[in-house]
Amino acid sequence: MKIGMIVPKQPKDKNSLVMPEVIRLLKEYGVDLDVICPEDHLNHICQIRPEHDLYVLKDTTDMGLGLAGILHAAGAAIINPYSASMILRDKIATTGVLKAAQLLVPETYVTSTLLQLAPLLADGPLVVKPYRGRDGQEVHIVHNEAELAQIHACRTPVFAQRYRKPDGPDNKLYVIDGQVFGVLRKWPAATYEEKLGSPLTVTPILRNYALRCSEAFGVKIMGVDVVMSKGEPYIVDVQSFPGFKGVPDAALRLADYIFHAAKEIMDKKNEGARLAQVAAVASNAVLCGAAMIDTFLGSGMPAGLC
Amino acid sequence: MKTVIIGAGKIGCGLAGQLLHDSGHEVVFVARSQDFTEHLNRVGRYFVRLVGQGGIREMLVDGVRAVAACETEFVAEEIADADLVITSVGFDNLQLIARLIAEGIKRRTAPVNVLAFENSGSAGPSLRSFVAKYLPVDFPLDRHGFAGVLISRAVTQRLGDIAANAPLVFVGDPYSRIIVDSAGLRGPLPHVEGMIVADNYDAWVQKKFCMFSAAHATTAYLGHLKGYKYVHTAIRDPQIRAAVLTVIKEGQQGLAARYGAELAGDESDCREILERIGNAYLCDPISRVGREPCRKLKSEDRLVGTARLAEAAGVEPRGLGLAIAAAMFYTNQKDPSAFELQHQVLIMGGEETLRQFSGLDNTSKSGRLANESLYRLTDGWRRGGVITNLDKMVWA
Numbered sequence: 001m002k003i004g005m006i007v008p009k010q011p012k013d014k015n016s017l018v019m020p021e022v023i024r025l026l027k028e029y030g031v032d033l034d035v036i037c038p039e040d041h042l043n044h045i046c047q048i049r050p051e052h053d054l055y056v057l058k059d060t061t062d063m064g065l066g067l068a069g070i071l072h073a074a075g076a077a078i079i080n081p082y083s084a085s086m087i088l089r090d091k092i093a094t095t096g097v098l099k100a101a102q103l104l105v106p107e108t109y110v111t112s113t114l115l116q117l118a119p120l121l122a123d124g125p126l127v128v129k130p131y132r133g134r135d136g137q138e139v140h141i142v143h144n145e146a147e148l149a150q151i152h153a154c155r156t157p158v159f160a161q162r163y164r165k166p167d168g169p170d171n172k173l174y175v176i177d178g179q180v181f182g183v184l185r186k187w188p189a190a191t192y193e194e195k196l197g198s199p200l201t202v203t204p205i206l207r208n209y210a211l212r213c214s215e216a217f218g219v220k221i222m223g224v225d226v227v228m229s230k231g232e233p234y235i236v237d238v239q240s241f242p243g244f245k246g247v248p249d250a251a252l253r254l255a256d257y258i259f260h261a262a263k264e265i266m267d268k269k270n271e272g273a274r275l276a277q278v279a280a281v282a283s284n285a286v287l288c289g290a291a292m293i294d295t296f297l298g299s300g301m302p303a304g305l306c
Numbered sequence: 307m308k309t310v311i312i313g314a315g316k317i318g319c320g321l322a323g324q325l326l327h328d329s330g331h332e333v334v335f336v337a338r339s340q341d342f343t344e345h346l347n348r349v350g351r352y353f354v355r356l357v358g359q360g361g362i363r364e365m366l367v368d369g370v371r372a373v374a375a376c377e378t379e380f381v382a383e384e385i386a387d388a389d390l391v392i393t394s395v396g397f398d399n400l401q402l403i404a405r406l407i408a409e410g411i412k413r414r415t416a417p418v419n420v421l422a423f424e425n426s427g428s429a430g431p432s433l434r435s436f437v438a439k440y441l442p443v444d445f446p447l448d449r450h451g452f453a454g455v456l457i458s459r460a461v462t463q464r465l466g467d468i469a470a471n472a473p474l475v476f477v478g479d480p481y482s483r484i485i486v487d488s489a490g491l492r493g494p495l496p497h498v499e500g501m502i503v504a505d506n507y508d509a510w511v512q513k514k515f516c517m518f519s520a521a522h523a524t525t526a527y528l529g530h531l532k533g534y535k536y537v538h539t540a541i542r543d544p545q546i547r548a549a550v551l552t553v554i555k556e557g558q559q560g561l562a563a564r565y566g567a568e569l570a571g572d573e574s575d576c577r578e579i580l581e582r583i584g585n586a587y588l589c590d591p592i593s594r595v596g597r598e599p600c601r602k603l604k605s606e607d608r609l610v611g612t613a614r615l616a617e618a619a620g621v622e623p624r625g626l627g628l629a630i631a632a633a634m635f636y637t638n639q640k641d642p643s644a645f646e647l648q649h650q651v652l653i654m655g656g657e658e659t660l661r662q663f664s665g666l667d668n669t670s671k672s673g674r675l676a677n678e679s680l681y682r683l684t685d686g687w688r689r690g691g692v693i694t695n696l697d698k699m700v701w702a
Contacts, residue, residue: 025539025542028586029538029586029587030357030586030587176533178690179533179690179692179702180690180702181694181702182702199694199695199700201686201700201701201702202688202691202702204688207688207690207691247694248694248695249532249543249694252534252539252542252543253533253534255539256534256535256536256539257535259535259536259539259586260535260536263589270465270467273467
């Protein structure tokens, strides 16, 4: 079982032991695992080809996604799938998928000019963030035009959502292959301890939300950020392969799922090879039959076809 | 020396065939499937891959052939001149092969021992009585031996394709010890690697049941509660590992009181069990280890039976109580027994279902502890949820 783990050069949180532990466990399980850091190499695109049964795409930087794109085009199996990972890096496309799945998101706007947001402030504050942003970076809560004017160097297009005042801390939901885990986390979380948050018992509504998200994007490992506002759950962010901070036994759970996914792929490959062999034997039998008939009729089918 | 092995499955090929081959026997399999028979006769060999802490060892088992079970006459001919006959078909299938053995025995002039590699205390006597049904009343069946065999190796996978010409690979752990019930034997046995002939066979069966089987099932049911897919993952969860160790020790104390401390073993037995369950190379899914929960919850089976044994020894079977309660939560849409269990729980409630399946109720310490854990698990349970903290019974 060969697994390629595509990871960023600089982990988002160096304190988190989840991914190193996942790697350690998979190796202990006998997996032939390569840690691939796209930023470490000069990648010769024409020479990249799938060499593993499964790739785990933990690095969703442009370099990571670029490598995943090449592997995807060459038919590699990737967790999470390349196309879904691409969508999840783009908040505009992500919101589109959430809306199509009839999940509740705050009113969302996209513009190429910050100032075009100004009239919207009359109806209340907005959350302005880069459409390809991550980890809460460059997220601004804007109450008035003055605050809007203070936002500098916001990449376009500009992504804005109506600010829904939270009833309490953020509800961080984590999905691993149909299982949903919850963490209550203060926003913004400044320290590692704050990022670990506290356990959240996932209500049936939240579980349903998380699983519908997982289904809508077609990914098995994801994070869903929900803000409860006036009792209504609004999805404010979705991540492919998050850090799972605060989820008990996250490394064991992730390693278990990745191992299982790789085994299923190998079983399918073996079954495919078996069917191909059966087809080849059947086809050979037909050719042999044809050759025998041709020989009998004297048409002289080339020798060696059998 | 020639041995006929009836049943060419994982244990037949992955354990019996390899041990007999390594002991210098000519090995003839009797296979249920015609395709498998043809494969083995065409290829004539297979590999046994043993994986454990010591690494991976691959052993070639060559010079083997097979006869299809439907060819009764041919099978009987093979048995007629065999030095040893082995079955590895699963206890419930012994009745189905009894006629084959009877036909073979009818043609024999010399006595033969039939070893049932079925991991059951009663496999030997049961097989003898099944075979007797196909023989005349005055047939001297008592000349022949029928003995149960306890095996220690787990063989979890068969890799390869019987339609191909490449040899198959059977994957198992490296444990080779087999224990034969001396009471059922007639005459000496040929030499077989790893074989121990035991006078206290039932005690060995109990030991395996109360320690390894109970621990294995506990890992599966607690692992299921926590949402894991493989037992090798579940046993690495510190809370599950601690609970499984408690179960092993409760079983060990029960065994020590009933059969003596020597048979019950020591810390090294506990470590060996944990190590075996943690062997990821076996790829042993919880869905396999936890299957048929209704059977595994029966009064004499690995969990409840062990709890009763421990209780009789004055031990409070707290770990087994939790394991029994966890088994009551086992779900698997592909497992009819799990479906039946959940259906009964829905209709009658957990406590009554447990009483009906296992005979456990609050009149016994085991029953009280199991019900106590059942209540704690039920509180906070949500469909589709998994436990995140076993000690505090916190559901995600």
